[in-house]
Amino acid sequence: MTPAKLAETILAAAHDVFAERGLDRAVLPGMTAVERPRNPEHGDYSSNLAMQVAKRAGTPPRELAAAVAERLSRAPGIKSVDVAGPGFLNVRLDAAAAGELARVVVEAGDAYGRSAALAGRNVNLEFVSANPTGPVHLGHTRWAAVGDSLRRILAAAGAEVTSEHYINDAGTQMDRFAESVRAAAKGEPTPEGGYPGEYVAELAQQVLAAHPDALEGPEERQRRLFLDEAYRLMLAEMRASLARFGVRFDVWFSERTLHDGGAVEHALNKLREQGHVYEAEGAVWLRTTDFGDDKDRVLIRSNGEKTYFAADSAYYINKRERGFDKCIYLLGADHHGYVNRLRAIAACAGDDPDFNIEILIGQLVSLVRGGQPVRLSKRAGTLITLDEIVDAVGVDAARYSLARSSADSPLTLDLDVITRQSNDNPVYYVQYAHARIASLLRNATELRVERGTDFDPGLLGHQRENDLLKKLGEFPEVVSTAAELREPHRVARYLEELAGTYHRFYDVCRVLPQGDEPATELTRARLWLVEASRIVLANGLELLGVSAPERM
């Protein structure tokens, strides 16, 4: 029996009790969930339903709980129901009902954990959106890992997801970048306000290699050539770095196309129609203060140039017109000042800022090495790139360590630890559980022991088997909760718990026959449980973009 099924059964029992006693059934919630008590004395599952509704039902919680318990204990698959504390219902399942879960998981396979929780949602998920003026670096990496996992998790919860990377390829920063590359090609120092990094010199060499005459001809031709070539090379490098990190972007959206295609004009007109645009001091403004921003924002400067904010507005409106009902932005805490103005764009466009736009703010990653904080700076050359991180620890360890903690919490990475690639990273604990299972299954094949088409779930009655079954049963809810709360780290934490539960099972429950012993029904039942465990570990790791190794 799955937790969801049990919750339904409990709710049904409560409905019966309410009907019997003539209580108002509207007091009961439409859905309820069961918890897994930490203390094993509190049963396999517990429900606080009676306490939640007692007050409004006008019945003491313990009395209500006792009545529900009496009915519930007669339901199939239920071994016992106790009322405890202020009104908890503590439920134990039959071994057979619990063991059935192994079948549910194995038969679902890859699909175990998927749901329709967010079905019908058409989501645009924007993250990273690094400027194409430098390599993807550590500052972006957390959002790459978290964003891509979120993409996978939202999709698993049934949402239609498009991941998107915005390219700020218009404006003066691009010109400064191109001029920095050109200066490097000429062997000149970096211009004022330009980009000094080593990568700039490398780009310069690449441009010269492809175009030996790049520094000849009219100034304007040179500028254009360096702009086009440096941009093309830099963008290709960014795409390669992110692809190597396992991050998929469905759309790379160029800011230039907004300007060239008239989308900015179109957006301005739309905002005007909604009545939130005005002119003052020679500039054109959006009255974002109508919707919680602390000051109005300029769309067109008095010199006629459109602001970055105008492009942001156009981009949002463009997304909505492409059919996305939810636009999610993943931003670092250094951009939290944009939250109100972005929400105001949605409101000014006539949308619901509490539904159509969602801005997730993540805390920044800081670094220590040798116990000393490391400050990252493009200028000082202490930038750490995504490629360097992957070279040092590999994709799995990097993605996992960034995705396993809540984006809300400031993260401190110790470079000494992370580059040591030791067991300090819990990813190995999880992966090892998968590799151990894969090894066991190889041995089973060698021994010609097969899982077969059926098994007796009642044989899975050992405490450690029960623990494992319960943990496997949690997975679908972990995924849907992670999707609803936009918190991929929940999947990682769950996998660590599952791996631990599996290791403890493995420690005391022999699966395969030893020596000349024959395979038994218990062997087969445990093979179903082991395969179910492998499936959930693999499905969970997939959601994090981390590999599930066959061997370690």
Place this chain on the structure above:
RNA sequence: GCGCUCGUAGCUCAGUGGAUAGAGCAGAGGACUUCUAAUCCUAAGGUCGCAGGUUCGAAUCCUGCCGGGCGCACCA
């Protein structure tokens, strides 16, 4: 100054109002004739930043204070 955000074990972090606050790592002790010991078991480790409040119940919600990070452009 205004605003946002974070504060939980020595370290890195979980804990969407529930029962005795958890994990990993580090440190102490134990288990290899191994279905992979990258594992398991035992013990130790806490003023959940501080002080009030809300309620049957608060690490969780509210207020104030303290401390860290970040942000406050007709910049991009």
